[in-house]
Amino acid sequence: MSTFDEVFERIKMATNTRTQVELAEVLDIRQSSISDAKRRNSVPSDWYMKLFEKFGLNPDWLKMGSGPMYLRTEQGYQPVDGPAAGQVFEDPAKYGDPDAKSTVVTVYAMHDDQAAEEELPHKSLSKLSVPQSFAGAAMQVFRVDATSMEPLIAKGAFVCLDTQQKSIISGELYGVFIPYEGIAIRRVFLDAQNQRFILRSENPALPEQYLPLGKHHSSIVGRVSWVLQKL
Template sequence: MPAFAEIYERIKLATNSRTQVELAEVLDIRQSSISDAKRRNSVPGDWFMKLFEKFGLNPDWLKQGIGPMYLRTEQGYTPQDAPASLAENAAHYGDTLARGVVASVYHMRCDYCDEQPRPSLELAGKISLPHSFMKDGLSVMRMRGTNMIPTVMSDAHLGVDTMDRDVISGRVYALFAPNEGVILRRIFLNSSQDGYVLRSDSADFPETTLAPDLLNKRLVGRVVWIFQEL
């Protein structure tokens, strides 16, 4: 079974619990019981039963992050005791957009230098996504800055396909930049076809150029989806 911390984050997400005190109230247990479970690095089995009975939460989703977040019977299952933010009508949970997964989100700020190995990105938090939005090689990041406004707003969540590194002019890519970390730019082949032009969607940022070998070194992957408030 996954470590306590992973399951604990999914439980908090699904119940809108921000603290141990709030979660203890949801589970009808003492806060010290949560601290004990954390110390043992093990989630008690009765938690899963309580969360299913109270909210209809799928134990497999809580344990592994796979399958639908909620379960249903042939007649349909609607959590009756769930808070308004969780209560919903019975629906078909088998399609790919209904199946959820909790993904790690990373900050874009890091110390990058062309002469050094690529840095590791710092964990920014977690996000629940449709299962179909995740695949091998996809990294979720939180947008930093305003260089791609109005297409990408600050604090938006980005899905970056790190396996898609074949540049097609006009698409948006994530790449490392010295003194900045990971940035987003539209990339175009230049007119002489011997280098690339990097453009921001905001007129406040000047375009830059990169030689093919340097672009290949800095390229992280293509931005394939964006979650943001309008």
């Protein structure tokens, strides 16, 4: 049986990683787990399973350096010898990138008939898988159910609001709670002369709405962070 260091070197070569940080991202574990395994001089069995599931790597080759390097390729399940030194079929390190990992978020309704007039509607509609970098504790995803922001944002689009971004930057898009309507996406402009904010939709047929300066902190839900829609 090979030592931890020997197996570790084969794993790094096969995954095209150079550091414990990069390998931890590929294996979706904490870096400290690698240090613990090195101290015990033992590679956890779940590492082998993850490497097989992600890249088709042969556990026996990883453990002992014998047999085919790959048991599964893009062509299916078949033993394949490893490529020349320093080469792999693809760059596995990219799977550690936050944009390559997905997470499931809750999608909320922008309007909820069950909510009180002074409450934000938070009726759960569905789930959506998004890149990890697109999610976070402060991010809330809503399903657009109106045409007021067309053609920029279509009805049916998914809109993410960053609820930590409530400071107004004139001309940017925000989710705004409007009594009797729920949450609406609007382009917000400062009208300092009249001590108010102007709320504009992209649809020119709809009238402007206004928000008093002192009330914007409680009415602004968050700044639009991203939009997912069909073109």
